[in-house]
Amino acid sequence: MFVIRFAARNFRNLEEEEIFPCEEVNVIYGNNAQGKTNLLEGMWLFTGGHSFRGAKDAELPRIDPDTGKNMSGTALAMDFFSEEREQSAVLQIENGRRSTDINGVKKDAGTPLVGKVRAVIFSPEHLLLVKEGPARRRNYLDTALCQLKPSYAPVLTAYRRALMQRNALLKDISKSAQLSDTLAVWDARIARLGAQVIKERISFTDRVAPKIAGIYEGISRGREKLSVRYSPSLKGGDTLDGIEELFLRELSRTVSSDARTGFTSVGPHRDDLEIEIDGISARSYGSQGQQRSSVLAMKLAEAQILTELSGEPPIVLLDDVMSELDRGRQDYLLNHLKGQQVFITCCSPDTVELMENGMRFRVECGAVYPEEF
Ligand SMILES: Nc1ncnc2c1ncn2[C@@H]1O[C@H](COP(=O)(O)OP(=O)(O)OP(=O)(O)O)[C@@H](O)[C@H]1O
CATH class of the missing domain: 1.20.1050.90 (RecF/RecN/SMC, N-terminal domain)
Known part of the structure; x- marks a missing residue:
């Protein structure tokens, strides 16, 4: 499966953002605390699971910088290709509760999403x-x-x-x-x-x-x-x-x-x-890089197993995976993960330069800018 379009409104520090990723590797880069992980977190929520950072749903709506209170109208939208057809899902989060709209069918819960969008996530926490x-x-x-x-x-x-x-x-x-x-x-x-x-x-x-x-x-x-x-x-x-x-x-x-x-x-x-x-x-x-590589291998193997199970590859979300990896290992992740859609966040523009194909997005203060090669 792959994501065709992802949009976020009033989610974390993303006010009104939309991306059209490619079917292969998508790099999301920018300085610390700009909203890169927020973007991956938003996509992950379409698996129907909790935030991979352990955040409560009440923490996900955008905080109004003027009042310090949660803003209303938090919504995430995803158009994706799966089961040989284009599908769409909307996830709304209001007062700590989720509601969904999957291919036009509305439900007062987030659970109907389970099994619709499959993803594998690597976040720094997984190093444990x-x-x-x-x-x-x-x-x-x-x-x-x-x-x-x-x-x-x-x-x-x-x-x-x-x-x-x-x-x-x-x-x-x-x-x-x-x-x-x-x-x-x-x-x-x-x-x-x-x-x-x-x-x-x-x-x-x-x-x-x-x-x-x-x-x-x-x-x-x-x-x-x-x-x-x-x-x-x-x-x-x-x-x-x-x-x-x-x-x-x-x-x-x-x-x-x-x-x-x-x-x-x-x-x-x-x-x-x-x-x-x-x-x-x-x-x-194991060194830091070896431990990171080991967990990555375990996560990517999990993606292969899910592919065998469902007949189509899950999306792969790799958050902050590049640090502590040498250029050879970074090159592998950027240029050798074939046959699945991958989203990788990183800070360094030097890492992005290693990319031979795919798309890149720069994130700055919660705004996402697609960049040409
Ligand atoms: N509910 C929220 N409303 C508004 N802003 C938020 C909310 N939750 C988090 N933020 C802001 O989002 C930013 C962090 O975004 P994110 O975790 O995506 O960073 P990042 O770009 O992945 O950074 P790093 O490279 O350090 O991991 C912080 O500035 C934080 O204050």
Whole structure:
């Protein structure tokens, strides 16, 4: 899919702006705090999700510089090509509430947009995927899997609920020992559901890992190798039954220490995705540029998976991705991402000069100026 036209009115610092991007790479550049990210944020909202910056809807309308209050009439519009036809959507935000108009059908909510416009976003916050602890990496796998396989979400939710119940029971067992009989019921449930979660995550990782490796090879110009591997807290067990059996054994082996802490110490909620560059941990040893490149590769691989899923590539939004990348890596992003529409924000006009094709837009004080090559 691709965006044909995007317009914003009274959104953040954008008063009344409209762009007609190209189908390939679009660079949005300008000094700090001019409105580049605001533009990407506006486009992202058409996925039906929350702001990728964690902003509340009430923060999105333009603040009147005279009164300091939110202005009314905040609206975003997007014409896009998807499912072999031109479509249009309008998103209005008033008093912290969203309403939509999709191809002329009005709805009093933002949710009807979900699945209409598909996008992948990289923002500086996503660097935590490599820099922080395993929870963010598990979340990367779970989010992708929920999109890829609708049957995964209920299994994951049921696992989390069962885990909470078991943890609550563990805390009570320390006060009344006869409750330990009930534990077996939860152990059986957790082992069955947890085995499914692990199995799905392993097969997703096997599917996405070669894509991530291939993209990283392109970004680093073949100089470095990135590998991602699922790292389960339960070692061994290949089949669903095998993992379930192993899980049950481990739950019973760790029960006394778990009862002391009130927390289940083994299972998919403790697993990780190992990310290594040339055989060493990207988290512990990776440079800023390597960590950035790793997350980018993971995000671009997510776009490839979404393409396989829906039959058309999502739009790719890359916010502030260029800093800390050398010219070779910048060149890859500007000139070698083919077959999908990309929006990249950056500050430096020097970076823009590397572009061989595509469109560029300069942003200044909330105004967007398309520029000729
Ligand atoms: N609701 C709002 N109303 C008016 N202005 C806003 C609103 N929200 C944010 N801004 C202004 O938008 C500007 C920030 O825009 P944005 O985050 O897009 O910057 P940017 O161009 O991406 O900068 P950087 O390169 O530093 O990331 C700031 O000047 C901020 O005050």
